[in-house]
Amino acid sequence: MxxxxxxxxxxxxxxxxxxxxxxxxxxxxxxxGFPNFKSDQKLIDLVNQAMNSDYNQYAPMPGSLDLRLAISHKYQLLYNSDYHPEHEITITAGATQAIFTIISAFIRAQDEVIIFKPAYDCYQPAVELNGGICIEIPLYTPNYTIDWELVASNISPKTKMIMINTPHNPSGTVLTKGDMLQLEKLTKNTNIIVLSDEVYEHIIFDGLEHESACKFPDLKSRSFITASFGKTFHNTGWKIGYCCAPKSLMDEFRKVHQFNVFSVHHPTQKGLADYMQNPETYLKxxxxxxxxxxxxxxxxxxxxxxxxxxxxxxxxxxxxxxxxxxxxxxxxxxxxxxxxxxxxxxxxxxxxxxxxxxxxxxxxxxxxxxxxxxxxxxxxxxxxxx
Structure with missing residues (x-):
């Protein structure tokens, strides 16, 4: 063959x-990108406890409600931003699955997706598998900053999505408030979806702030945010993450999610939900x-x-x-x-x-x-x- x-x-x-x-x-x-030290033993014990308490059958398709409530609380605490736990948060098999599912749900043949290079290597193949075309905007050494005029000149009627990543892998740079306002301005009154990869949101240095897409109202209204518990809690092998988006976008996401994953490891979700009751687990x-x-x-x-x-x-x-x-x-x-x-x-x-x-x-x-x-x-x- x-x-x-x-x-x-x-x-x-x-x-x-x-x-x-x-x-x-x-x-x-x-x-x-994985730690060579152990995850917190308390979290491991909580997952084991969940297994022994019979959280061993399918979790709900969108994820454990307890974990979605914990995530919703985190966004309110950190960013004063509300995501409805039932309709706007979905637990995924890592951030990569979330990114692939978002792209699969929205990108059709010949749709254009703006990505910034260097970019994490899962972005472009997912776009191309769905028939989309990547429009690449270079980030130049040593600062890896975005030229927003160049972005504006590359937006066309075919532009369906813009993908951002902050803090940025591989460069370790972060987008500023000014960057996010520029992105919000460029996408306002359009049908462009923003995919904001924020898996390192808690790992930020020197007094800088993480400028999540959810902090900017118009940007939030068109954005998916993807995140990773593996990156946050030193257990990348567990492959568990989540995404947040307005209900109209999340409804379309779940149509695809239910057929390529359906649901994610249940006892891990229960353990994470209990662990996150203490915000210090991610604030430090x-x-x-x-x-x-x-x-x-x-x-x-x-x-x-x-x-x-x-x-x-x-x-x-x-x-x-x-x-x-x-x-x-x-x-x-x-x-x-x-x-x-x-x-x-x-x-x-x-x-x-x-x-x-x-x-x-x-x-x-x-x-x-x-x-x-x-x-x-x-x-x-x-x-x-x-």
């Missing part, structure tokens, strides 16, 4: 490639990860790597142009094989493979791991020359 691939240019994700390479060469893995995350960012950067401050401290997420990008002119994919593989330190090259996040000599490192690791990684980076800075 012969078939034409619907994604002919898509192979194995760079995250799988680099993690496999790290395992093969016993390298420290700062490539894929910024300080927790800022300590790790600051430790990592202090240890490599005297190297030839150039950087701006990450504003949010648990990623730090480092420019190695003063060390080598090697292509970033080759350089990342060299560091993994020869120096036993794995990272992600940023060129893979661009369709044109734009190479700015930048690597992304995940600092959601134990302090001991970060110290060992920093020692390697110091050695690389000394040993590798043009």
């Amino acid at each position: 012969q078939h034409d691939s619907k994604l002919p240019h898509v192979g194995t994700t760079i995250f799988s490639v680099m993690s496999a390479l790290a395992t093969q060469h016993q390298a420290i893995n700062l490539s894929q 995350l910024g300080a927790f990860f800022q300590h790790k960012r600051d430790l990592f950067l202090s240890l490599i401050a005297d190297t030839k790597f150039k950087f701006k401290p990450s504003q949010g997420s648990y990623f730090q990008v480092l420019n190695y142009s003063a060390i080598s002119d090697e292509h970033d994919e080759s350089f990342a593989k060299k560091l993994t094989i020869d120096y036993k330190l794995a990272s992600i090259p940023l060129s893979v996040f661009y369709s044109n493979k734009q190479d700015d000599k930048v690597l992304r490192f995940c600092f959601a690791k134990t302090d001991d791991t970060l110290k060992k990684a920093a020692d390697i980076l110091c050695r690389i800075s000394q040993e590798i020359n043009y």
Whole structure:
């Protein structure tokens, strides 16, 4: 049998490639975005308790009402924004499933979707699988800011969706209030849907605020917000997240959601609902990860790597142009094989493979791991020359 691939240019994700390479060469893995420390034992106990209390059959299709109530309370507490727990919040199998389902529910053949590159690698394939066309707006190093005039010039009658990500993966930058007001202005009185990927909303540094799409009334009226418990509570393997949107949008989302997932692991939902009764479980995350960012950067401050401290997420990008002119994919593989330190090259996040000599490192690791990684980076800075 012969078939034409619907994604002919898509192979194995760079995250799988680099993690496999790290395992093969016993390298420290700062490539894929997952912690190497345990989730809170209290949360694990609550999930186990839910299993033993017989929360083992299907959860309601939109998710456990207890968990949706906890999420609704969080949005009211943090952003003074209301999402109705019954009609405007749905629990998903991670944020990636939420993003895929949103796109599947709304994007038709030839619809245009504006995305900002470098972009997380699940965005474009989901659009293309549904026949949509990605309109790419570049974010240039070192600031990765959005040129809103360029965005405006790329909006057309075919524009169906604009996808944003703040805090941003891979760059670690955050959108400002000014950015969100510009987006609100550009989309006002249109049928454009905004998909706001906010999985790192609680991981933000240096006194900055997370400018959620829900804080801006007209923007909220046209936006989906996607989020991840795995990123928030250090258990990415649980694959559980959620999305929020006005009822008219969420009704369409659930039409698709019920047929590609239906519902998500019930005992985990119950455990998370109980755990979130204490807001400190997510309010302390910024300080927790800022300590790790600051430790990592202090240890490599005297190297030839150039950087701006990450504003949010648990990623730090480092420019190695003063060390080598090697292509970033080759350089990342060299560091993994020869120096036993794995990272992600940023060129893979661009369709044109734009190479700015930048690597992304995940600092959601134990302090001991970060110290060992920093020692390697110091050695690389000394040993590798043009």
